[in-house]
Amino acid sequence: MVKVFALIIGIILIALIAWWFFGKHEQAAQSAQVKDNGQKATVVVNGGYSPSTVVLKKGVPGQVDFDMRDHTACLSHVVFDSLGVNKDLTKQKITTVKIPTDKAGEFNFACGMDMFHGKVVVK
Amino acid sequence: MRLSSTQRFWTSLVLAIPLLIQMVGMLFHWMMPGYNWVALVTTTLIMLVGALPYWKSAWAAFLHHNANMNTLVAVGTTIAYFYSLFAMVTGRPVYFESAAFITVFVLLGDMMEERMHDNASNALKKLLGLQVKDALVKRDGQFTCIPLADVKVGDLIQVKPGEKFPVDGEIASGTTTVDESMITGESIPVAKKVGDHVVGATINGRGTVTFKATKIGKDTMLAQIVEMVKKAQTSHAPIQHLTDKISGIFVPAVLIIAIATFIIWYVLLGASGVQAMLFAVSVVVIACPCALGLATPTALMVGTGRAAKMGVLIKNGEALETVNDIKTIIFDKTGTVTEGKPRVTDIVGPKRQVLEVAASLEAASEHPLASAVMQRASDEGIQPQAVTNFQAIEGKGVAAELAGQPAFVGSNKLSVDYQVSSELKQRLSKLQAEAKTVIQVGLNQQVIGLLAIQDVPKTNAKQAIANLKAQGLRTVMLTGDNERVAQSIAQDVGIDDVIANVLPNEKAHYVEKFQKAGKVAFVGDGINDAPALTTADVGIAMGSGTDIAIDSGSIVLVQNDLRGVVRALEMSRKTFNRIKLNLFWALIYNVIGIPIAAGVFVSLGWILSPEIAALAMAFSSVSVVSSSLLLNKARIE
Numbered sequence: 001m002v003k004v005f006a007l008i009i010g011i012i013l014i015a016l017i018a019w020w021f022f023g024k025h026e027q028a029a030q031s032a033q034v035k036d037n038g039q040k041a042t043v044v045v046n047g048g049y050s051p052s053t054v055v056l057k058k059g060v061p062g063q064v065d066f067d068m069r070d071h072t073a074c075l076s077h078v079v080f081d082s083l084g085v086n087k088d089l090t091k092q093k094i095t096t097v098k099i100p101t102d103k104a105g106e107f108n109f110a111c112g113m114d115m116f117h118g119k120v121v122v123k
Numbered sequence: 124m125r126l127s128s129t130q131r132f133w134t135s136l137v138l139a140i141p142l143l144i145q146m147v148g149m150l151f152h153w154m155m156p157g158y159n160w161v162a163l164v165t166t167t168l169i170m171l172v173g174a175l176p177y178w179k180s181a182w183a184a185f186l187h188h189n190a191n192m193n194t195l196v197a198v199g200t201t202i203a204y205f206y207s208l209f210a211m212v213t214g215r216p217v218y219f220e221s222a223a224f225i226t227v228f229v230l231l232g233d234m235m236e237e238r239m240h241d242n243a244s245n246a247l248k249k250l251l252g253l254q255v256k257d258a259l260v261k262r263d264g265q266f267t268c269i270p271l272a273d274v275k276v277g278d279l280i281q282v283k284p285g286e287k288f289p290v291d292g293e294i295a296s297g298t299t300t301v302d303e304s305m306i307t308g309e310s311i312p313v314a315k316k317v318g319d320h321v322v323g324a325t326i327n328g329r330g331t332v333t334f335k336a337t338k339i340g341k342d343t344m345l346a347q348i349v350e351m352v353k354k355a356q357t358s359h360a361p362i363q364h365l366t367d368k369i370s371g372i373f374v375p376a377v378l379i380i381a382i383a384t385f386i387i388w389y390v391l392l393g394a395s396g397v398q399a400m401l402f403a404v405s406v407v408v409i410a411c412p413c414a415l416g417l418a419t420p421t422a423l424m425v426g427t428g429r430a431a432k433m434g435v436l437i438k439n440g441e442a443l444e445t446v447n448d449i450k451t452i453i454f455d456k457t458g459t460v461t462e463g464k465p466r467v468t469d470i471v472g473p474k475r476q477v478l479e480v481a482a483s484l485e486a487a488s489e490h491p492l493a494s495a496v497m498q499r500a501s502d503e504g505i506q507p508q509a510v511t512n513f514q515a516i517e518g519k520g521v522a523a524e525l526a527g528q529p530a531f532v533g534s535n536k537l538s539v540d541y542q543v544s545s546e547l548k549q550r551l552s553k554l555q556a557e558a559k560t561v562i563q564v565g566l567n568q569q570v571i572g573l574l575a576i577q578d579v580p581k582t583n584a585k586q587a588i589a590n591l592k593a594q595g596l597r598t599v600m601l602t603g604d605n606e607r608v609a610q611s612i613a614q615d616v617g618i619d620d621v622i623a624n625v626l627p628n629e630k631a632h633y634v635e636k637f638q639k640a641g642k643v644a645f646v647g648d649g650i651n652d653a654p655a656l657t658t659a660d661v662g663i664a665m666g667s668g669t670d671i672a673i674d675s676g677s678i679v680l681v682q683n684d685l686r687g688v689v690r691a692l693e694m695s696r697k698t699f700n701r702i703k704l705n706l707f708w709a710l711i712y713n714v715i716g717i718p719i720a721a722g723v724f725v726s727l728g729w730i731l732s733p734e735i736a737a738l739a740m741a742f743s744s745v746s747v748v749s750s751s752l753l754l755n756k757a758r759i760e
Contacts, residue, residue: 003390010386014379021375025188047183071176073233084354113416
């Protein structure tokens with residue numbers, strides 16, 4: 001009886017995991033706040049990037065602040081492959097990455113091991 | 124309180140000592156008095172110090188529908204820890220040490236990986252460290268020491284023996300030798316005189332020189348190299364698409380496998396609940412997405428950094444990967460295979476007299492061949508004499524009077540009034556057959572000698588081509604020159620095929636033709652050959668030693684030396700092979716590790732306790748990073 005119970009729970013768990021991780025869960029992109037001297041978006045780093053997509057306006061000097069709240073090695077670096085940026089986020093609480101906004105486009109970023117992904121959209 | 128991985132590791136390790144003592148004591152059937160209570164207290168502390176950050180991160184990731192290595196660590200430790208709490212209350216055997224040692228080993232892995240990661244990115248720091256802090260600049264007629272940031276283009280800067288050139292520039296006074304090895308990889312010092320270019324961060328030899336700054340700040344060669352290496356080190360190789368795909372589903376898949384393991388052992392095979400749980404926890408803990416994720420970036424980082432030290436700038440992971448499929452390598456002739464500057468190769472007749480007459484007449488000429496003659500004369504220590512009645516005869520040569528005697532230098536169209544011995548005539552046709560440009564030197568109605576001029580192959584071109592052929596590549600040379608000249612050069616250096624009479628704008632077209640037979644690399648200078656460089660699968664741009672054409676090639680050689688091509692290909696291959704090896708091990712590791720942890724081989728007596736699984740997991744990422752670091756030691760010609 002206990003075994004049947006365990007079997008059912010196990011199967012339900014597997015189904016839940018599949019649904020939770022493999023199902024479609026869209027996340028909203030967040031726009032940067034524009035101030036007189038530029039625009040800034042903040043990405044909180046905690047078990048991932050939230051928001052994972054930020055939008056910057058074209059033509060306004062832009063930056064993305066990474067607010068590090070994760071204490072594990074996994075997310076310790078942020079890498080923008082097309083910008084040649086590889087920054088250690090653990091040295092200070094907030095790490096700023098300047099984003100060129102002269103052209104519309106997308107800049108992908110990821111953690112040092114390429115397990116977590118996010119992007120900055122300039123438009 | 125904020126602790127680093129290192130601090131967490133040491134704290135947890137110290138706290139785990141009593142558990143370790145008990146594990147050893149167990150072998151001698153010794154039980155620590157009140158062990159359960161000791162284990163409860165120390166493990167709880169270890170969970171708070173070491174495991175809690177993983178739990179937090181895993182939970183945050185979970186809320187984002189994400190799962191990562193932290194998820195696995197968190198699941199493994201929570202199950203072991205909370206089950207043990209439950210077991211203690213209900214009087215069953217506890218597994219606190221599993222929870223504690225998983226944490227300790229994972230932290231150990233994190234700490235070592237962090238250190239080696241720093242090690243791998245060292246190349247860039249070393250490059251940046253080459254920059255000097257200040258410069259001795261002439262201001263108001265005096266040389267004063269000012270910070271580097273205040274140096275302007277056009278400033279005159281003094282550099283004493285043994286000091287570094289602060290920025291790029293041109294020697295204004297003095298002569299010296301310069302050690303450029305940090306930029307070009309070439310260890311032999313280079314002689315510099317007035318007018319020669321110098322590169323910032325290279326080391327001045329014996330002489331004190333002043334030079335005029337031509338490039339500062341972001342425009343200096345060092346700054347550009349640093350920028351390029353930075354981009355290369357963070358770039359992606361196409362092979363990573365595989366790991367990107369795997370990493371997205373890896374962790375949830377492992378969780379599912381773990382649950383399946385539990386069900387199979389407990390429900391189908393009739394194992395005890397605790398035994399089934401230990402198998403499941405081992406599965407969760409041994410799975411290592413990190414090793415997969417680290418395989419490519421760390422190798423790229425080390426490989427491109429090492430290449431940069433040799434004066435080979437590989438722009439990105441894509442170029443590095445494509446190099447492995449190259450079948451044909453096409454060279455531009457002038458300036459790539461050859462020096463790009465005509466040189467006097469043969470002198471027929473009385474050497475000093477022939478050179479003296481030729482140099483005296485050519486001194487005022489602007490013909491490209493004239494500079495070859497002047498160079499040779501100055502190498503031989505011959506001073507040109509003053510001439511009168513100088514006449515440049517278009518397309519034929521120059522005529523003048525030297526010490527009252529009529530003289531000429533040029534083609535046989537000018538020699539009609541002069542006598543030419545039959546021996547000279549023979550030599551002339553022989554030299555022409557070797558595809559050399561021959562000029563005659565006449566004095567006082569007599570042709571006294573001949574000068575043969577040719578754009579000669581670079582000294583190490585032959586060796587480089589031989590090396591490339593040994594790697595199984597087909598070598599081709601493209602040139603605008605005529606067939607005869609092209610063939611003679613190709614034979615000299617051992618190039619397989621020659622395509623002559625190619626117009627500059629046709630080069631890209633020929634590259635496309637060869638692409639039908641497989642991937643093509645094109646080697647040329649960054650300025651004239653830009654279209655061919657971009658058309659080719661791998662464009663290798665040769666630098667002039669002072670300037671690098673960043674945009675045109677996917678690989679840029681700082682030095683104008685064909686051996687750089689060999690090094691570039693070899694380093695790319697070695698790096699890419701290392702990436703493949705890393706990925707192979709990371710995959711195999713998981714493919715073999717997970718079934719063992721799940722208890723598939725129990726009949727063979729292979730059982731992994733959760734602690735050992737954690738240790739194995741920690742070392743998988745460390746071994747991948749060390750494998751990448753070994754690229755620093757790989758042998759390169």
